[in-house]
Amino acid sequence: MRADWTRRSFLGASFWALQGLNLSSSAQGKKRRSLRNFKLGIITDEISQDLSQSIDFISTYHLPCCELRDLWKKNIMNASQGELEKAKRLIQEHHLEVADIASPLFKYNLPEMPAQPSERRDTFLANFTDRDTEDLLKRSVELARFFGTSKIRVFSFWRVEEPEKAYPFVRDRLARAADFAAKNHVVLVLENEGACNIGTGKELGRILRDINSPALRGNWDPGNCVPLGEVPFPDGYEAVRGLFAHMHVKDARKDPQTGNIVWAPVGSGIIDYRGQFMALRRDGYQGTISLETHYRRADGNPMESTRESLEGLLKVLSAVA
Numbered sequence: 001m002r003a004d005w006t007r008r009s010f011l012g013a014s015f016w017a018l019q020g021l022n023l024s025s026s027a028q029g030k031k032r033r034s035l036r037n038f039k040l041g042i043i044t045d046e047i048s049q050d051l052s053q054s055i056d057f058i059s060t061y062h063l064p065c066c067e068l069r070d071l072w073k074k075n076i077m078n079a080s081q082g083e084l085e086k087a088k089r090l091i092q093e094h095h096l097e098v099a100d101i102a103s104p105l106f107k108y109n110l111p112e113m114p115a116q117p118s119e120r121r122d123t124f125l126a127n128f129t130d131r132d133t134e135d136l137l138k139r140s141v142e143l144a145r146f147f148g149t150s151k152i153r154v155f156s157f158w159r160v161e162e163p164e165k166a167y168p169f170v171r172d173r174l175a176r177a178a179d180f181a182a183k184n185h186v187v188l189v190l191e192n193e194g195a196c197n198i199g200t201g202k203e204l205g206r207i208l209r210d211i212n213s214p215a216l217r218g219n220w221d222p223g224n225c226v227p228l229g230e231v232p233f234p235d236g237y238e239a240v241r242g243l244f245a246h247m248h249v250k251d252a253r254k255d256p257q258t259g260n261i262v263w264a265p266v267g268s269g270i271i272d273y274r275g276q277f278m279a280l281r282r283d284g285y286q287g288t289i290s291l292e293t294h295y296r297r298a299d300g301n302p303m304e305s306t307r308e309s310l311e312g313l314l315k316v317l318s319a320v321a
Contacts, residue, residue, distance in 0.1 A: 037321065038277070038280070038285075038317065039097075039099070039288045040063050040064065040065065040288075040290075040313075040317075041058065041099050041290050042054070042057075042058050042063065042067065042291045042292075043066075043067040043069055043248075043290050043291070043292050043293075044058070044066050044067065044069070044070075044071075045069050046293040046294070046302065046306055047293075047302060047306045049070060049071075049073045050072065051071050051090060052090055054066070055090045055091060055096065056094075057303060057306070059094045061310065064097055065096060065097050065099040065288055065289075065290070066091065066096050066097075066099065067099045067100055067102050067288075067290040068087070068098055068101055068102060068143075069102035070125050071083055071087055075104060075125040076101065076102070077103065077104065077126060077128070077139055078125070078126075084146060088146065091147070098149045099246060099289075100144075100149055100151035100152060100219075100246055100290075101143045101147065101149060101152045101153065102153045103136060103140045103143075103154060105136050105140060105152070105153075105155065105177070105188075106154050106155040106156055106157050106170075106173065106177075106196075107126065107128075107155040107193075107196065108128055108129050108132075108158065109129065109158050110160070110169055110173075111130050112166070112169050113165065113166045113169065114158075114160075115158035115159060115161075116161070133173075133177075137180055140152045140186075141181075141184045150186050150187055151187050151188075151189050151288070152181070152186055152187070152188050152189065153188075153190075153219050153246070154174070154177065154190050154191070155190070155191055155196045156170050156174070156190065156196045156197040156207070157169075157173075157196060157197050158195060158196060159195055159196050159197050160197065163197045163203070167207075170198065170207070171207055171210055171211060174190065174207065174216060175211045175213065177216075178211060179213075181215040181216070182213065182214070186215070187214070187215055187216070187245060189217050189218060189219035189244070189245055189246040190204065190208065190216060190217070190218055190219060191218075191219035191221055191224070191248070192218070192219070192224050192236075192240075193221070193224050194224045194225065194226075194227045199224060199225060199228045200225040200228050200236060201220065201222075201225055201232070201235065201236025201237060201238075202235075204239065204240050204243075204244075205239035205240045217243060217244055217245040218240050218243045218244030218245070219244060219246045219247065220236075220240050220246075220247045220248070221247070221248040221250070221292070222248075222271050223248070223249070223250040223251060223271065223292075223294070224248075226252045226261055227252075227261050232272070232276070233271065233275050233276040233279070234275065234279070237279060241279075241283060242283065244287065245287040245288070246287050246288050246290070247280075247290070248289075248290055248291075248292040249273070249291050249292065250266065250291070250293060250294045250309070251264045251267065251268060251269030251270075251312070252264055252269045252270060252271065253269040254270070263293075263296070265308040265309040265311075265312040266309045266313040266316065267312035267313065267315055267316050268312060273313070274316055277316060277317060278320045281320060291306070291309060291310055291313060293306045293309045293310075
């Protein structure tokens with residue numbers, strides 16, 4: 001055996017050793033099997049804006065993937081070549097795969113029907129407009145090739161008061177983008193985002209079927225449809241079943257004091273993730289999955305908040321292993 005263990009090996013061994021204090025060997029085996037059933041990763045900036053810290057964290061848990069959105073307090077679209085090369089080096093050193101490029105494509109106003117700025121928008125350090133679309137598409141393809149992934153996440157423009165009226169414009173733009181993606185041998189994964197015109201599973205399934213392109217698949221996010229009143233599983237899932245190549249996981253609950261929907265550690269909210277993952281296994285899902293924490297503890301610590309949520313997710317996965 002090598003005496004000069006890498007940091008990753010040491011942390012990984014320590015993690016499983018600590019788990020052994022509370023888990024029987026059969027339970028440990030079940031937990032390991034649960035990870036093998038799904039290609040699981042984490043959106044790195046949900047852990048830390050310092051990519052090296054995020055990659056170390058992901059590797060500690062022996063997850064195979066990461067998803068890239070912000071790097072060192074810059075949206076990936078604005079990262080320098082030196083920063084991109086540093087990121088790629090870190091990812092390769094830890095033997096991780098990039099699940100997808102979490103681009104900000106179409107996460108801005110639809111020119112024909114701009115949304116009213118009535119709420120705070122999560123732009124994740126990206127301040128683009130529809131005028132940037134062509135450049136963002138080209139840049140996203142370059143980044144996907146650079147990091148060795150075929151998937152690029154996209155959106156459906158900020159949600160307007162009557163999304164049905166915006167639908168033809170959204171559909172046509174996404175169809176053109178899918179044509180571009182097909183010519184460049186990449187796949188756009190459209191996320192259902194409550195702040196955008198495609199926010200629920202039902203809305204996501206409809207537009208994917210209408211466009212009907214192998215270069216446009218879904219990025220199914222059960223948590224994002226909760227604020228819009230859709231039951232994520234089974235209702236939302238049934239609408240997108242077989243139509244998505246990537247998935248985000250976060251949980252939500254209702255604040256008992258305010259009645260508002262707030263984020264929660266996975267497994268402690270209202271989303272039936274046990275049923276969801278059982279369905280994924282039953283349906284032979286082969287795509288990637290990213291934990292998108294969103295939940296924050298009272299102390300606001302993003303890494304420990306992610307740890308809480310990931311531990312909850314691992315318990316769910318162990319239950320269905």
